[in-house]
Amino acid sequence: xxxxxxxxxxxxxxxxxxxxxxxxxxxxxxxxxxxxxxxxxxxxxxxxxxxxxxxxxxxxxxxxxxxxxxxxxxxxxxxxxxxxxxxxxxxxxxxxxxxxxxxxxxxxxxxxxxxxxxxxxxxxxxxxxxxxxxxxxxxxxxxxxxxxxxxxxxxxxxxxxxxxxxxxxxxxxxxxxxxxxxxxxxxxxxxxxxxxxxxxxxxxxxxxxxxxxxxx
Numbered sequence: 001x002x003x004x005x006x007x008x009x010x011x012x013x014x015x016x017x018x019x020x021x022x023x024x025x026x027x028x029x030x031x032x033x034x035x036x037x038x039x040x041x042x043x044x045x046x047x048x049x050x051x052x053x054x055x056x057x058x059x060x061x062x063x064x065x066x067x068x069x070x071x072x073x074x075x076x077x078x079x080x081x082x083x084x085x086x087x088x089x090x091x092x093x094x095x096x097x098x099x100x101x102x103x104x105x106x107x108x109x110x111x112x113x114x115x116x117x118x119x120x121x122x123x124x125x126x127x128x129x130x131x132x133x134x135x136x137x138x139x140x141x142x143x144x145x146x147x148x149x150x151x152x153x154x155x156x157x158x159x160x161x162x163x164x165x166x167x168x169x170x171x172x173x174x175x176x177x178x179x180x181x182x183x184x185x186x187x188x189x190x191x192x193x194x195x196x197x198x199x200x201x202x203x204x205x206x207x208x209x210x211x212x213x214x215x216x
Contacts (some may be wrong), residue, residue, distance in 0.1 A: 001120050002034045003112035011108035022105070029106050030113075038090065039117030040162040041082035043125060043185065048077055057181070060152050066143030067181070070135055074183035078125055079157040080137060082117045083109055083164050083177035110176040118178055125182065133181035140170070144182075147171075153179050 005026050009018045009172055018026075029189050048059040048071060054060045057077055062068075088110055096103040118137065126134055140149045147170040153159075154166055172179065183189065 001039070001113075001116050003030050003109045003116055004157040005030060005109075005112075007115070008105070008112040009112050024108060025102065026105050029102070030039065031110055033088075033106070033113060037084050037088050037113070039082060039084055039114060039120075041080065041117055041121040042157055042159070043078050043080045043163050044157045045076050045078045046156065048074055048183075058156065058157060060149075062149070062181075063146065064144030066138070066145045069143075070138055070181070070189070072181040073187065073189065074135065074185040076132075076184040078182045078184065079153050080121055080180045080182055081154065081157050081159050081162060081164055081178070082114055082121060082123075082180075083162055083172070083174050084114050084117075085163060086174045088176050089174045102196050104211065114178055115175050118180065122182065129184055132184045132186065133188050135185065135189045137180035137182045139178065139180045150179060153181075179182055 005023065008026055008030070009023070012022075014022070046060075049056045055068055055071065057079075064073070090102060092106055092110065095106055122134060123139065126132075134142070138145070140147045140153065150166045150170040154164065159165065159179075163174070164177055167173060
């Protein structure tokens with residue numbers, strides 16, 4: 001598992017071919033990143049129930065239309081939690097103190113790396129449910145699924161097992177972390193994640209402001 005260099009460069013705002021020096025720096029930092037940091041993830045499946053207008057994941061209400069749309073026809077959903085751990089945050093802070101440009105590259109690589117770990121987790125989930133179809137993963141903060149749902153998701157999936165906690169404002173620590181839901185259905189789902197530009201909180205998203213990663 002390694003970060004996607006092209007994806008990291010896109011996070012940096014690079015369009016088209018990146019300067020050779022920037023790509024070389026990203027490649028070198030990516031190699032160091034994979035040597036120093038091992039992503040950790042944990043996931044837990046729970047049954048979905050519908051009672052009237054309420055959608056319940058286990059006993060946890062999933063409010064709003066976004067979850068209802070993404071999980072339509074799903075019988076179960078998986079809570080996925082993933083993190084690069086505190087070591088990455090410490091490394092990034094130290095690099096920011098001496099080389100801001102390199103720190104920006106490392107930060108982008110961290111975002112790409114945690115996404116790669118989420119992709120690996122999806123492969124594992126798919127192998128456990130070979131006859132089921134997985135929806136796109138989506139996170140609290142997507143559409144009208146509220147960020148305050150984070151603590152309940154963390155408790156249900158036992159986030160402490162991978163060293164993951166929530167702040168009072170429902171952001172995750174360590175910062176390079178993802179919490180997401182993935183539906184399991186017996187047929188492909190039409191609803192797809194369309195990206196930040198189509199999210200109603202794209203301009204005020206606390207994940208983007210904090211430099212952390214959601215799973216859109």
